[in-house]
Amino acid sequence: MARIRTTVDGLVYEDDVEPRMLLVQYLRERLGKTGTVIGCDTSNCGACTVHLDGLSVKSCSVLAVQANGSEVLTVEGLERDGQLHPVQQAFHDNHALQCGYCTPGMIMQSIDLLGDNPDPSEHEVREGIEGNLCRCTGYQNIVRAVQDAAQKMKPGAHASTSSSAAQPVAGGGA
């Protein structure tokens, strides 16, 4: 057992963990942070993506002991005073999720991407989320959501208070 101290979604935790425990298991099983999920065993799917000291990582490929002394942000720590993060809001507005299993990881990676590149092209969004697999959406509305969030997060935009829909959806209507 190893003693670790972490800050997760703003709260400090101290625990004894087996060295073999993955960060994602620590989050889910020890802290009850079940919003972060496991989708594979080869680090392909990205469903477990969280931020570790400000950078997106796949929490299935980090040992809990490696997070000792670090700050972790999960999808459960994004809301501020009941307001969704603009990327969460954009996922809702743009119908960027169906079953929702990949969604926490997608959102965390999209936030990381926008931190790096506040105004990504479609191509840059697609490359930026290439480590996250989705089986439901065909990615189109995810790309749309990330670009929508980028616009809403621009200085001067009132992203966090807007719940209006983004682009009108092509091909609707019968």
Add this chain to the structure above:
Amino acid sequence: MIPASFDYVRPTSVDEAVQALVEGGDDAKLLAGGQSFIPVLRLRMGDPSLVVDLGGIPELRGVREEGDQIVVGAMTTHHEVTRDDLLAQHVALIQEATKTVADPQVRHRGTLGGALAHADPAGDLAAPTLALDAELVVVGQNGERRVPAAEFFEDYFTTAIGPGEILTAIRFPKYTGWGARYEKFNRVAQAWSIVAVAATVKVEGGSITDARIGLTNMAGTPVRARGVETALVGQTMSEETVRAAAQAAAEGTSPTSDADAGSDYREHLARVLTGRAVLAAAG
């Protein structure tokens, strides 16, 4: 899936790490970024009794200039490599190749030293390291030694790092002003390279005055396309001359055949991609 049990130490200096590794014996393994190693543990394809985490050793991290070399600490992450100004200026090829490694999350954790020590023939960083004539700094109980890249990669997943030794840094000569391109060919974005070509060239007055080319996944180790390099030097830059020179790309390679590619296809890809890489690097 959950790895099998192991003991864990996190030394704070290279000396401590070497000590831990030696004491751990054959069943001790080094943990760098963990982006290949932890999945291996999860699939229970590896079963070390001791994991020595190199993440707590500040001296292994960072990029610095030392005379005519750029020195990259082995634990420098891919993310850091892709953003480093010194590398952008002097060793653009390693940066170009690193941008294609896996995905952003993996690049945040994965390290140059870890990738080179893992020595996966489909990994993207060995070929540019070879092409760039880098030196790999290895430290053990008997001190430090420098291994030329040409001697470092020995076989599939096998390097010149000996028992009880640690790769601590990679020393690149400067290629200031050279153009660079890593031409990667894979089936889907997440897949490993079927073949890739690392090319860096120096173009002066419309002619190629120097060239370095390394091939990924054309053998158990990265391969230097010396025939192409020789054929390029002194040529006037044109698509025709580059493509003609690139015909030598598969010489001396011994690619495998698998479901993604037969060996003849890999040889063909090496020629095509070498042409494209050199043209882009010179562009």
Add this chain to the structure above:
Amino acid sequence: MTTTENPTNAPAPEIGRDRRRKEDRRLITGRTRWTDNQAITGLLHLSIVRSPFAHAEIQGIDTSAAKQVPGVVGVYTAADIGADAVQLPCAWPITKDMKAPQRPALAGSRVNFAGEGVAVVVARSAAIAKDAAELVEVDYAELEPVLDMEDALKDGATLVHPEIGTNANAQWVFDSGEAGSGGSVAEALSAAEKDDDQVVIHRRFRQQRLVPVFMEPRSTVVDPTGEQLVMWSSTQVPHILKTMLALTLGLPENKLRVIAPDVGGGFGGKIAVAPEEVVTLLVARKLGKPVKWTETRSESLLTAHHGRDQIQDLTIAVTKDGIIKGLDVKLLADMGAYLGLVGPGVPILGAFMFNAIYKIPAYRFDCTNVFTTKTLTDAYRGAGRPEATFGIERMMDEVAVELGIEPMELRRKNWIKHEEFPYTTVSTLTYDTGNYEAATDQALQMFDYDGLRREQQERRQRGDVKQLGIGISTFTEMCGLAPSRVLGSLDYGAGGWETASIRMLPTGKAEVVVGVSPHGQGHETAFSQIVADKLGIAFEDVEILHGDTQSSYRGLDTYGSRSLAVGGIAMVKAAEKVIEKAKPIAAHMLEASEDDLEFTGGKFTVKGTDKGVGIADVALAVFAAHDYPEGIEPDIDAHATFDPENFSFPHGTHLCAVEVDTETGFVHLHKYVCVDDVGTVINPLIVEGQVHGGLAQGIAQALFEEAPYDESGTLLSGTLVDYTLPSAADLISFDTANTATPSTTNPLGVKGVGEAGTIASTPAVVNAVLDAVRQYGVKDIDMPTTPFRVWTAINSAKGTAGRGDEADVASPGAGLGSTASDISKGDTQGGHL
């Protein structure tokens, strides 16, 4: 119920509105209830020991070392928990003489595919269970694997199940001559052979094996501690699972409760009574403790059922001016080692769809299901219909090439014209509505078909490295499973009805209990829209309850694009009953005659007056029950079951352009347009999302995915490193649109949409790839059309790999584009809707 025009002050109708989803909030904030999230005090964890061999006798199992691991509660072989005596159900005996070998929950004496479970470990944690599972020693004597379907049917072949004496599971035949729905194919083919004005074309296509790869790995938790045993499971079919567990294990059905909480995708892959569900239940009952099993991704790829895997032999007779005279289809369908819940019926669903949108006078379908020592196959998105659509749409292009007819023109010559609906097909289905002309004309325009054909020609003339290919798929499908009587005639083990109940709460809100079980479709949103419209209450005031057999005791779950087309109608019927029950009470409250009342916008009003009461007032009135008419019960809740009279038949035109890098063989998606007719659209946002996701999966079959086995029977795509799903970087944005011919067989006019994109897109992509490279002499490329396969095809057709400068760019057979001529002007005036 009286319907009237909406008064001007009525709220906008919910149906047709692009409502954002109710489900999203919890999913984007991580407040989810995946099965694996279940944590119960004392919960034990299960790990399954699986066979590394495809085919072997089990000669002994030594569990002693595993039992010594601290924290291990039990280690069981099949016999220890009776798992070898279980016969997991197959609900679709497609023929009277179908061979259905026993499928145990754990193998007893023989394993028949790599990954089959042979023992289980139960421990305090999943990690300990896995540690101990690695210590279970199994002594195997290897047998020959059975891998190739054609070899498996030869005399003397190794038998997967020696006790049934054959590797053939069943043969299912439809012959339009015998059925009286058309002529004899044998006669049509033989007449064509003798006729100079006809040709007979034969092709063999391969449907590769795929894996559904729902993102949430399967998980099951069984808690046996209450009066009812509770199973949480990541399943599409909680109701079927409950009934089948009762029947399979001989448990009283009233002692079982199945809950499908949040379920992370299914795509057919979670239509199952899985051996792991049964084993978890058996162990939990044995120990009297709650037990959890959650699979790893590699375990899922290896053991959750696979899909597709057919060899298709198609023979078509066609006149030289392009009129189809007969179609003969022979299939071999790989069942894998055992029969899944509906596995044998999956290829049979295709029997009705090879004739597709075309008027075919003679048709024969002959499918033989084959056992091999591989993971079993069962439903995967589209189930039988993608296979059929691929076969016929690939064949249409082959005919076009052979005859030198523009491929869309060929389709126009043969499809059912819009004025011919309803149309009874050669395979006996009656298509109620459709307009292939309208969808096609719109798609051609959105795609700029003529422009792309011109660009294609220019690239050919220039000998570009990147050649353009254009592929068409004009498809229909049958969905909304299904009319119970039809299912009965196909020997399916259940009906196809669906149920909904509406509970009117005292505060005017409604709880709608549904029998379908969502796993990403957005049911809570779309169904709320329907019920809100029908009852005239607010969208927010409708709660959709699902996935728990305690609240929803009756249902047949979600698959086959049935949730809206069948379940949605049950909701409409239930709402009508609520209004019917409320009416006399409203009349009593208004002191008016029932005959004078009309119901609009949630309100009963007395005709010609402004007197009225809302449905919420009535709900409160029956809750208080202080004053209601004599002779009726104070209750306006209602329950309805809808059994459709027909399938629904969505259709559409899909057009794909690809760039093929002729030096490397890499296929880049260039443009994708589809115009789908899914009838009335409840929520365009959700429809569009379903199409996008469907396209991605169908395109992935064409370009990326395959689950191959090696010669020893080992699955080569055992992790997501090897089973290559497309990421965002591998796909493009699709241009989608809808035309609508409302279905006439249900009151909403809806057709299914869940599978359409997957069914249609695969042949569009492969047709496009071939269209790019036929100029080099390429005839066909197996799916997925990987760079290696495309390059090899070009290379072997040409003799040399090169830039295409010796390509044949002009002759009719060289590529479909060479025969293009202003096709989008078409010869029809197809009515746009």
